Amino acid sequence: MSLLVKNIIRFILFILMQVYVLSQIPPLHQFITPYLYFLFILWLPFTISRFGLLLVSFLLGITLDYFLSTPGLHAAPCVLIAYLRPFLINILISQEGAELNYAEPSIKSMGFAPYSLYVLVFTFIHHFYLVLIEWLQFGNFLYFLGKVTATTGVSLLLIFVTEMLFFRKQKFRTNTA
Amino acid sequence: MKNIFVFIRRYFNFLFFVVLQILSIVLLVQYNQTHQAAYAGIANEITGSINEQYNKIQNYFHLKENNRLLLEENTRLKNLLKINFEDPDSARLVVIDSLIRDTLGHQRKYMWLPAKVINNTVAEQMNYVTLHRGANQGVKKDMAVVSTKGIVGTVIDVSENYSRVMSLLHRNSKVSSMLKNSKMIGSVEWDGKDPHYITLRNIPKSTPVAKGDSVVTSSYSANFPSDLLIGTVDEIAKDPISNFFIIRLKTATNFYSLEYVNLVENVQWDEQRRLEAAPIKNQ
Numbered sequence: 001m002s003l004l005v006k007n008i009i010r011f012i013l014f015i016l017m018q019v020y021v022l023s024q025i026p027p028l029h030q031f032i033t034p035y036l037y038f039l040f041i042l043w044l045p046f047t048i049s050r051f052g053l054l055l056v057s058f059l060l061g062i063t064l065d066y067f068l069s070t071p072g073l074h075a076a077p078c079v080l081i082a083y084l085r086p087f088l089i090n091i092l093i094s095q096e097g098a099e100l101n102y103a104e105p106s107i108k109s110m111g112f113a114p115y116s117l118y119v120l121v122f123t124f125i126h127h128f129y130l131v132l133i134e135w136l137q138f139g140n141f142l143y144f145l146g147k148v149t150a151t152t153g154v155s156l157l158l159i160f161v162t163e164m165l166f167f168r169k170q171k172f173r174t175n176t177a
Numbered sequence: 178m179k180n181i182f183v184f185i186r187r188y189f190n191f192l193f194f195v196v197l198q199i200l201s202i203v204l205l206v207q208y209n210q211t212h213q214a215a216y217a218g219i220a221n222e223i224t225g226s227i228n229e230q231y232n233k234i235q236n237y238f239h240l241k242e243n244n245r246l247l248l249e250e251n252t253r254l255k256n257l258l259k260i261n262f263e264d265p266d267s268a269r270l271v272v273i274d275s276l277i278r279d280t281l282g283h284q285r286k287y288m289w290l291p292a293k294v295i296n297n298t299v300a301e302q303m304n305y306v307t308l309h310r311g312a313n314q315g316v317k318k319d320m321a322v323v324s325t326k327g328i329v330g331t332v333i334d335v336s337e338n339y340s341r342v343m344s345l346l347h348r349n350s351k352v353s354s355m356l357k358n359s360k361m362i363g364s365v366e367w368d369g370k371d372p373h374y375i376t377l378r379n380i381p382k383s384t385p386v387a388k389g390d391s392v393v394t395s396s397y398s399a400n401f402p403s404d405l406l407i408g409t410v411d412e413i414a415k416d417p418i419s420n421f422f423i424i425r426l427k428t429a430t431n432f433y434s435l436e437y438v439n440l441v442e443n444v445q446w447d448e449q450r451r452l453e454a455a456p457i458k459n460q
Contacts, residue, residue, distance in 0.1 A: 020231055026433060027300045030370045050190045058197045065204075066220040068298070069305045069334075069341060072205030076198055083194040133202075134302060137209060137348070 014040040019067040031150035036158045038126050045104045057082030077129040081122045108170045127151045218336045225339035228296040243436050250325045287402045290440040299372040299432050306342040316340045321400040321441040327429025328405050346372050353398035354407050357391040372432050377424040399446050
């Protein structure tokens with residue numbers, strides 16, 4: 001399956017999962033909203049251009065927004081993490097030329113610790129910005145702190161489960177460079 | 178001039194990022210002010226048709242509960258039927274020739290339409306309900322939405338075949354309401370915490386209130402007919418900084434299991450709004 005087809009299917013599945021499963025779950029608490037859809041951005045291939053990355057992330061965010069009728073609320077954090085992604089990947093990749101040998105960021109291509117850090121940082125940035133926008137519309141500071149922490153925790157748990165359930169086989173491509 | 182192009186090419190990604198950010202924030206701010214999203218019509222049609230497919234499956238799981246609700250409502254309506262009351266025979270034949278005006282000379286004020294719920298959220302801070310009935314089927318903006326048990330919300334967006342309802346569980350929703358016993362007028366809001374509970378404000382501390390009292394829509398709310406159940410009093414707290422109670426209500430509607438609702442149109446509202454918008458002459 002080509003990368004393009006694979007990512008189109010992923011896009012649709014992530015949106016459907018977020019709209020019809022995660023957003024339908026009765027809230028356990030005011031602070032807890034499970035988010036998983038932004039994992040799509042973290043899983044995009046290394047080779048995507050920065051322009052493409054920004055555009056695809058904006059599309060992902062705005063599609064979700066039109067389903068949840070909050071235009072712009074999810075698009076803004078998506079664009080932010082898409083913009084920061086190349087910088088963090090450059091810092092975190094320790095193996096020489098890992099981005100040439102593997103297709104996309106994963107535990108196997110980046111190593112467990114760098115990949116965990118990569119997921120943690122972007123989950124946090126995404127929720128921080130998302131809840132910040134929400135907070136500016138209404139709510140108090142406690143709401144902001146509590147929701148960022150709780151939502152980040154739940155999201156990390158979900159991402160962990162997703163990584164375990166859908167183990168992505170990564171081929172080591174030798175004849176690159 | 179050349180330098181400008183060089184600058185744009187060099188920082189193209191950053192500029193594109195800034196443009197997308199501004200676009201998102203503008204969309205959001207504009208939407209929060211007007212409750213009308215850009216391209217909402219097209220987006221509504223697309224998301225609506227996907228929601229409908231999903232709903233076809235989801236409906237099966239609620240059939241039993243639906244039957245029970247319909248049965249309850251049927252029983253209630255049957256109790257109101259004319260057969261249950263005996264009228265003295267009248268010598269004259271009454272012919273109804275108009276829907277606007279009934280035989281007693283009453284003007285019609287509210288028009289009810291049925292609608293099916295095809296999407297509904299409770300988990301967000303701003304919750305919306307999508308109905309499969311739109312402008313082509315007579316839905317207009319600001320119509321009230323009522324379930325079999327109590328009120329649900331207000332229509333904010335209408336496309337051709339779908340409409341979007343701002344649920345009572347929305348940070349910006351506000352419904353004029355009153356205590357059924359004392360007729361004191363207050364307003365009902367949602368604090369975003371628990372979908373089972375809403376808050377009633379602006380009831381003076383001198384008012385007698387007891388746990389379990391009914392709260393209904395007031396006669397001041399233009400889109401809701403008066404005396405529709407909103408909820409029952411669950412907890413009464415005194416606001417230390419003002420002269421009002423903060424009353425926690427248990428919602429009459431169960432927002433987790435909305436299936437069919439009614440849309441209510443106030444057909445005289447246009448006239449009322451025209452009068453209220455006219456400049457005051459006697460001053």
